[in-house]
Amino acid sequence: xxxxxxxxxxxxxxxxxxxxxxxxxxxxxxxxxxxxxxxxxxxxxxxxxxxxxxxxxxxxxxxxxxxxxxxxxxxxxxxxxxxxxxxxxxxxxxxxxxxxxxxxxxxxxxxxxxxxxxxxxxxxxxxxxxxxxxxxxxxxxxxxxxxxxxxxxxxxxxxxxxxxxxxxxxxxxxxxxxxxxxxxxxxxxxxxxxxxxxxxxxxxxxxxxxxxxxxxxxxxxxxxxxxxxxxxxxxxxxxxxxxxxxxxxxxxxxxxxxxxxxxxxxxxxxxxxxxxxxxxxxxxxxxxxxxxxxxxxxxxxxxxxxxxxxxxxxxxxxxxxxxxxxxxxxxxxxxxxxxxxxxxxxxxxxxxxxxxxxxxxxxxxxxxxxxxxxxxxxxxxxxxxxxxxxxxxxxxxxxxxxxxxxxxxxxxxxxxxxxxxxxxxxxxxxxxxxxxxxxxxxxxxxxxxxxxx
Amino acid sequence: xxxxxxxxxxxxxxxxxxxxxxxxxxxxxxxxxxxxxxxxxxxxxxxxxxxxxxxxxxxxxxxxxxxxxxxxxxxxxxxxxxxxxxxxxxxxxxxxxxxxxxxxxxxxxxxxxxxxxxxxxxxxxxxxxxxxxxxxxxxxxxxxxxxxxxxxxxxxxxxxxxxxxxxxxxxxxxxxxxxxxxxxxxxxxxxxxxxxxxxxxxxxxxxxxxxxxxxxxxxxxxxxxxxxxxxxxxxxxxxxxxxxxxxxxxxxxxxxxxxxxxxxxxxxxxxxxxxxxxxxxxxxxxxxxxxxxxxxxxxxxxxxxxxxxxxxxxxxxxxxxxxxxxxxxxxxxxxxxxxxxxxxxxxxxxxxxxxxxxxxxxxxxxxxxxxxxxxxxxxxxxxxxxxxxxxxxxxxxxxxxxxxxxxxxxxxxxxxxxxxxxxxxxxxxxxxxxxxxxxxxxxxxxxxxxxxx
Numbered sequence: 001x002x003x004x005x006x007x008x009x010x011x012x013x014x015x016x017x018x019x020x021x022x023x024x025x026x027x028x029x030x031x032x033x034x035x036x037x038x039x040x041x042x043x044x045x046x047x048x049x050x051x052x053x054x055x056x057x058x059x060x061x062x063x064x065x066x067x068x069x070x071x072x073x074x075x076x077x078x079x080x081x082x083x084x085x086x087x088x089x090x091x092x093x094x095x096x097x098x099x100x101x102x103x104x105x106x107x108x109x110x111x112x113x114x115x116x117x118x119x120x121x122x123x124x125x126x127x128x129x130x131x132x133x134x135x136x137x138x139x140x141x142x143x144x145x146x147x148x149x150x151x152x153x154x155x156x157x158x159x160x161x162x163x164x165x166x167x168x169x170x171x172x173x174x175x176x177x178x179x180x181x182x183x184x185x186x187x188x189x190x191x192x193x194x195x196x197x198x199x200x201x202x203x204x205x206x207x208x209x210x211x212x213x214x215x216x217x218x219x220x221x222x223x224x225x226x227x228x229x230x231x232x233x234x235x236x237x238x239x240x241x242x243x244x245x246x247x248x249x250x251x252x253x254x255x256x257x258x259x260x261x262x263x264x265x266x267x268x269x270x271x272x273x274x275x276x277x278x279x280x281x282x283x284x285x286x287x288x289x290x291x292x293x294x295x296x297x298x299x300x301x302x303x304x305x306x307x308x309x310x311x312x313x314x315x316x317x318x319x320x321x322x323x324x325x326x327x328x329x330x331x332x333x334x335x336x337x338x339x340x341x342x343x344x345x346x347x348x349x350x351x352x353x354x355x356x357x358x359x360x361x362x363x364x365x366x367x368x369x370x371x372x373x374x375x376x377x378x379x380x381x382x383x384x385x386x387x388x389x390x391x392x393x394x395x396x397x398x399x400x401x402x403x404x405x406x407x408x409x410x411x412x413x414x415x416x417x418x419x420x421x422x423x424x425x426x427x428x429x430x431x432x433x434x435x436x437x438x439x440x441x442x443x444x445x446x447x448x449x450x451x452x453x
Numbered sequence: 454x455x456x457x458x459x460x461x462x463x464x465x466x467x468x469x470x471x472x473x474x475x476x477x478x479x480x481x482x483x484x485x486x487x488x489x490x491x492x493x494x495x496x497x498x499x500x501x502x503x504x505x506x507x508x509x510x511x512x513x514x515x516x517x518x519x520x521x522x523x524x525x526x527x528x529x530x531x532x533x534x535x536x537x538x539x540x541x542x543x544x545x546x547x548x549x550x551x552x553x554x555x556x557x558x559x560x561x562x563x564x565x566x567x568x569x570x571x572x573x574x575x576x577x578x579x580x581x582x583x584x585x586x587x588x589x590x591x592x593x594x595x596x597x598x599x600x601x602x603x604x605x606x607x608x609x610x611x612x613x614x615x616x617x618x619x620x621x622x623x624x625x626x627x628x629x630x631x632x633x634x635x636x637x638x639x640x641x642x643x644x645x646x647x648x649x650x651x652x653x654x655x656x657x658x659x660x661x662x663x664x665x666x667x668x669x670x671x672x673x674x675x676x677x678x679x680x681x682x683x684x685x686x687x688x689x690x691x692x693x694x695x696x697x698x699x700x701x702x703x704x705x706x707x708x709x710x711x712x713x714x715x716x717x718x719x720x721x722x723x724x725x726x727x728x729x730x731x732x733x734x735x736x737x738x739x740x741x742x743x744x745x746x747x748x749x750x751x752x753x754x755x756x757x758x759x760x761x762x763x764x765x766x767x768x769x770x771x772x773x774x775x776x777x778x779x780x781x782x783x784x785x786x787x788x789x790x791x792x793x794x795x796x797x798x799x800x801x802x803x804x805x806x807x808x809x810x811x812x813x814x815x816x817x818x819x820x821x822x823x824x825x826x827x828x829x830x831x832x833x834x835x836x837x838x839x840x841x842x843x844x845x846x847x848x849x850x851x852x853x854x855x856x857x858x859x860x861x862x863x864x865x866x867x868x869x870x871x872x873x874x875x876x877x878x879x880x881x882x883x884x885x886x887x888x889x890x891x892x893x894x895x896x897x898x899x900x901x902x903x904x905x906x
Binding site: 031032034037038040041046047049050051052053054056057058059060062063064065070096097098099100103116127128129130131132134135136138139140142143150224231232233234235248250251252253254255257259260261262263264265266267278279280282283284285286288328345391396398400401403 | 478493494498499503511512518525553584587589592593635677715716718719734738741853
């Protein structure tokens, strides 16, 4: 028996996390399945940011570095993030962007590898890793004479040769929602003599993570997805304590100095993860990030990460079940693993060989234009138009372009258990069914209306 | 005749910039002479940031990347900054921190130098340059086999040998307020075959800057000082168009890609300065920065940068005159040049051989502690205690520690013509005179009260 709308309502009524939704300001008429791209607004954030602007900045001015605790924000927020990723207090700092933090930790990993095993000259990663991770790795390869080897997930084990210095992976794949077994993959890398760098962009606050338990080496992650930190919120860095004091990182700015206010001309790295700080942090965005972190840490009083994970899997299971049952015949495929242990908190659909999905022509922006998030820079895609039709109905997921070869275009739906319920899943699938059944995304009128939105 | 309080009031009454002060929320009872550390709050910022939080983030969510123009913020704000530093539209991006941006442009400069003149292996800078600039240069030297040569300002010309790849300077020195002649120094560097990197942290919005006119090569600057962008506001990058497409920079994240939303695995740098972007920017802090930029650009309707500069010099001249006339006999010295062409928008005092200023003992935090902005990590300082005494009276300047050798401790006072008036200068000097005359900064009671503030 397929789950019914009544069943969904019953599931919501029994959901131990149901009240956590009240923490957030959600727009009316929207089912938001894009918390894996930008998390929603915690109700506390408006007042907290206003306080940071009018009182701390406006009245306190420079004194607020002390009196309002601005100095310790990277560490204070880092300690909150640590609770969500299996790290200890003092091991994490909130700072800069994920891309920049990846540059820091990958640099440090390569430095350590160069000392311990200078003959190892390869970084291994996944071909469908998030592009910015690959770009940063390419830059470091170019700078330091390394080679970036890109493989499919099933090829990772075989790629861990005696040439590999670092295995750099995103824990949950941004395109497919597939999740690696961090402990097993890290053990395999270590057995092969390689260090690991884990990007937790789609993991922190979404799935259980245990960096220390997995004996991971370096990690970075994002503040504005499942951590609800606001647009462009600062990211974070974790470094295994055994490596933390071993090497500096090249973005050696004054905030990572052992004594920044001595103003000495020589750099002396701070002990521990503090050396992964560089310049002054955007305090207003940090203030919002703290509200986001608190909104996730509220899970502790409701069964903790185990309860969050259980609901996440129930939501994604339900979405898969309903799409299969109610949207059959439209050529949808599933890019996300059915196996729970291999699934993050999102479901990604492909659209191939669909009789209702011929390629769209003429409605997309010119090559290279960045006029819409999730919009392809070139080419054409039925998947893109369907996502736009859903957004027009208030069901916000997103589109991720494929490479036209082995990686297909993706319709991506993130499920954030803190504010998404089972009835939301039902309604989202109902809209998807209607979009596909009516073919409204194919109409000239629709395409014209959404050509530049 | 020394200027009188009545004269100061008359100067304020005649000041063509006087009304610009109304743009800002200034705390009652404070004379703020620290806008060179953190600029004040524009009145527009509270509403603008609240809109970004509640409407753009809360309601628009991911759609606001397009609908609220988040995507183009680095360029839109960059174009506003360009107007203040002699750059053209499209040449500047607002992004990341000054330290990180310096790493980008210094990397790019070294790349270009390595192509054009691989035998040049030296970066020249000033010994009293802001430390983070020196730390970043040290990191790059270590990475790439360069040597950092630190000199005094008067030694720069002689240091420009055939070994020098890059001359990296801060236009206005953070400790002394001394300003370089950017065009002349750049011409000398070019004549010697070196590229120039200019840090405008204490220049942008404070003094006239003409990067294109000076034929500078690379530049970075700070958003939270004279640009009033708020605590930790994003910084900026300018690259001379002749270099902009010549090389990528190593922080090659997706925002600097030619087509970020194609999600291609290979990095292809965007044309022009856009390639100096890396990851997602902190939007809330960017929103505040725009208000700060607008508050400075308001000068255009009041005589422009020439009027701002004239008032800045009048304010600093007045401060110097009044300190000399009214605070004599306390051992104060002037670290800032008297020559207008060599002076930024601040005045820095030293305190040596003062009969009223014996070293303080026992009231400072332990070595390495960062408990107060502008507080030395170790050692002891009468200058520090005097600054604290002034702050206790509502006159906010700051302290910068010396090296105990050729660079003395500094009492630093920034003069921001947008919101500081001539009577403020009078009152600030009156407080300084009273602090010195009474010796209140030396009392046990004062030291106890301010030991950990």
